[in-house]
Amino acid sequence: MKEIKRFSRVQIWVHTLLGLSVMVLLLTGLPITFSDQLGWFMSLIGGPGITMLLHRLAAWMLIFTATFIGVHFILTRTLLRRGEEVLFTLKDLRDAILDMKYALGLTDEPPKIGKYDWIRKMNMAGVTFFVILMAATGLMLWFPLEVASSVSLTTIIAVRTVHAGLAIVFLLFLLAHTTSIHLRPDKFPMDMSIFTGYMTLEDAKKEFPLWVEKMDLEAGDGGSVVKSQKNSLYYRLWVGAVAVSFLTLVIGSLRLRSEGLAGLRLIDAGAWATVGLSTALGLTLLYLGAMIYGQAKGLGRKS
Amino acid sequence: MKEDQITLVSLAVAFIVLGYLIYYTASFSSQDPGAYFAEKSLRNVEAAELPGIYKDAAVFNGKVNSLMYAIVAVGAILIAVLSLLEYLKFVKLARK
Numbered sequence: 195m196k197e198i199k200r201f202s203r204v205q206i207w208v209h210t211l212l213g214l215s216v217m218v219l220l221l222t223g224l225p226i227t228f229s230d231q232l233g234w235f236m237s238l239i240g241g242p243g244i245t246m247l248l249h250r251l252a253a254w255m256l257i258f259t260a261t262f263i264g265v266h267f268i269l270t271r272t273l274l275r276r277g278e279e280v281l282f283t284l285k286d287l288r289d290a291i292l293d294m295k296y297a298l299g300l301t302d303e304p305p306k307i308g309k310y311d312w313i314r315k316m317n318m319a320g321v322t323f324f325v326i327l328m329a330a331t332g333l334m335l336w337f338p339l340e341v342a343s344s345v346s347l348t349t350i351i352a353v354r355t356v357h358a359g360l361a362i363v364f365l366l367f368l369l370a371h372t373t374s375i376h377l378r379p380d381k382f383p384m385d386m387s388i389f390t391g392y393m394t395l396e397d398a399k400k401e402f403p404l405w406v407e408k409m410d411l412e413a414g415d416g417g418s419v420v421k422s423q424k425n426s427l428y429y430r431l432w433v434g435a436v437a438v439s440f441l442t443l444v445i446g447s448l449r450l451r452s453e454g455l456a457g458l459r460l461i462d463a464g465a466w467a468t469v470g471l472s473t474a475l476g477l478t479l480l481y482l483g484a485m486i487y488g489q490a491k492g493l494g495r496k497s
Numbered sequence: 498m499k500e501d502q503i504t505l506v507s508l509a510v511a512f513i514v515l516g517y518l519i520y521y522t523a524s525f526s527s528q529d530p531g532a533y534f535a536e537k538s539l540r541n542v543e544a545a546e547l548p549g550i551y552k553d554a555a556v557f558n559g560k561v562n563s564l565m566y567a568i569v570a571v572g573a574i575l576i577a578v579l580s581l582l583e584y585l586k587f588v589k590l591a592r593k
Contacts, residue, residue, distance in 0.1 A: 204504055250522070254515060254518060254519065257514065257515065257518060258511045258512070258514065258515040259511070261507075261510060261511040261514045261515075262507045262508060262510070262511035263507075265507040265510045265511065266504065266507035269498065269503045269506060270500075270503055273498045273503065274498070274500065274503070293582075293586060294582050296589070297582040297583070297586040297589070298582070298585070299589075304586065304590070313579075313583060336522075337521075347554055348553060348554040348557045348558070351554050351557075351558050352557055352558050352561040355558055355562055355565055356561060356565060358565075359565030359566075359568060359569050360565075360568075362569050362573075363568065363569055363572040363573070363576075366572065366573055366576045366577070367576060369576075369580070370576045370579065370580040370583075373580050373583065373584060374579075374583040374584075374587075378587045378591075379587050379588055379591040380587060380590055380591040
């Protein structure tokens with residue numbers, strides 16, 4: 195079974211640091227925002243003081259990683275003229291339409307894609323957008339007294355509302371990212387390529403044919419490792435948990451209301467909100483564990 | 498510049514930013530973060546007392562709330578629909 199290198203060490207570590215920091219930020223930030231529903235988790239990890247401390251440590255990690263990626267990308271683009279594979283082109287728009295037609299059964303063939311398809315590029319663009327906004331609003335909330343000298347109190351209060359609202363969208367984004375990239379039915383329980391850096395040539399030919407063609411690789415000795423486990427009990431349980439979490443979060447998002455200065459809150463603090471948010475929190479914890487496991491396996495792999 | 502050098506320069510810049518952030522944060526060590534940022538109690542105080550004092554802030558935040566409400570709702574539905582389509586695609590691919 196022939197394997198090819200898909201991700202560099204830098205990409206692997208950046209993904210891990212980003213994932214860890216974002217998940218810890220969500221795990222600590224959501225109980226603060228929705229303390230009525232998720233206060234139990236805050237108590238579990240030691241109360242509001244510890245929760246906020248962890249939130250800020252994760253924020254350090256996120257800002258460190260984001261700065262690294264930003265500088266690395268700019269230098270790579272300008273000095274080495276590389277990295278164009280992550281930029282959007284017109285082909286991505288055509289691929290997106292074709293992809294949706296394929297999903298809906300309107301065409302028989304999915305689009306042929308290069309190293310990164312439109313959904314991966316959207317993921318990368320989405321993360322960049324969210325990280326910049328969340329870091330900027332988070333820093334304003336972190337140092338309100340310092341910011342208050344140049345910004346009005348009205349703005350600082352509004353920034354907290356924006357930070358909380360974006361966090362909910364970010365949580366949905368995380369669920370969508372793991373669903374569409376990592377925990378797919380054909381890769382269940384998880385796609386390891388982002389942790390090991392390698393994937394089989396057979397899989398690469400199926401998923402990223404244009405990338406393989408570009409690399410001008412010879413055909414390998416075959417032997418696909420892709421096995422469909424879509425009917426397994428664990429896979430069904432996972433899909434069920436994501437669906438419950440997603441549905442309640444979508445319904446919950448529609449039932450958010452303004453409380454003047456208090457910011458976004460849920461109208462209904464009943465059991466459904468607690469179950470939905472707790473399921474989302476549980477899934478995030480599961481993803482955090484899976485990421486640590488994946489990274490440990492990746493480190494143990496001989497390249 | 499080679500790739501390793503780019504990585505080193507990027508790491509150096511990231512560490513400088515992180516170092517500054519840690520230094521800046523340390524200068525606030527006299528504050529009690531647990532008490533200051535106990536979000537729930539802060540909110541309750543604001544919700545109970547501040548609207549009367551900062552009416553303008555409440556009105557502005559109400560508008561921002563409405564905007565965020567729309568962003569969250571549209572974002573949630575869009576992400577849900579896209580995820581469902583991706584899921585359908587991968588189920589089809591897995592059956593192939």
